[in-house]
Amino acid sequence: xxxxxxxxxxxxxxxxxxxxxxxxxxxxxxxxxxxxxxxxxxxxxxxxxxxxxxxxxxxxxxxxxxxxxxxxxxxxxxxxxxxxxxxxxxxxxxxxxxxxxxxxxxxxxxxxxxxxxxxxxxxxxxxx
Numbered sequence: 001x002x003x004x005x006x007x008x009x010x011x012x013x014x015x016x017x018x019x020x021x022x023x024x025x026x027x028x029x030x031x032x033x034x035x036x037x038x039x040x041x042x043x044x045x046x047x048x049x050x051x052x053x054x055x056x057x058x059x060x061x062x063x064x065x066x067x068x069x070x071x072x073x074x075x076x077x078x079x080x081x082x083x084x085x086x087x088x089x090x091x092x093x094x095x096x097x098x099x100x101x102x103x104x105x106x107x108x109x110x111x112x113x114x115x116x117x118x119x120x121x122x123x124x125x126x127x128x
Contacts, residue, residue: 002028002117004096009122012086018124020081022096029053029072032117033102034079035110036070038092038124047110048094051079052103059104063089086126093121 008020022034035050049070050059058070069082079096097115104110 001025002032002098002100004034004098004117004119006094006096006119006122009094009124011125011127013128014087014126016086016126017082017084018086020083020094020096020122020124022079022081022119024077024079024096024098028098029074029077029079032098032100033104033115034072035097035104035115036079036081037095037097037110037112038090039095039121040092043092045095045112046092047112049081050104050110053100054103057104059106059110061109083124086124088126091124091126093123095119095121 003025005023033052036048037045039045051070067085072079096119098117099115102114
């Protein structure tokens with residue numbers, strides 16, 4: 001079974017940056033689309049970004065375009081989410097998720113139920 005482990009969360013001031021990491025099982029990045037989601041208290045889980053397995057193409061939610069960048073390092077079996085210009089609205093638990101049968105298309109919001117495997121989450125708090 002695919003395993004995903006997030007790290008890199010923490011407390012940051014508005015305007016600051018954080019880089020989240022998602023370490024995945026061996027030989028998984030070549031065969032899985034990997035997405036990042038977030039969930040704030042009292043809100044539904046929201047898709048943030050996705051990177052596809054085949055061509056490495058990426059998808060972003062409108063709310064993070066131009067501020068967040070998803071990338072992967074196949075040698076380290078790790079997917080990253082670089083978050084810049086952070087706002088208080090970005091405060092949430094961030095999850096990475098993977099699925100072998102999914103291609104993330106830039107034609108609508110990412111759907112959590114499309115991803116079969118999930119990490120445990122990492123807290124990001126943006127506050128002064």
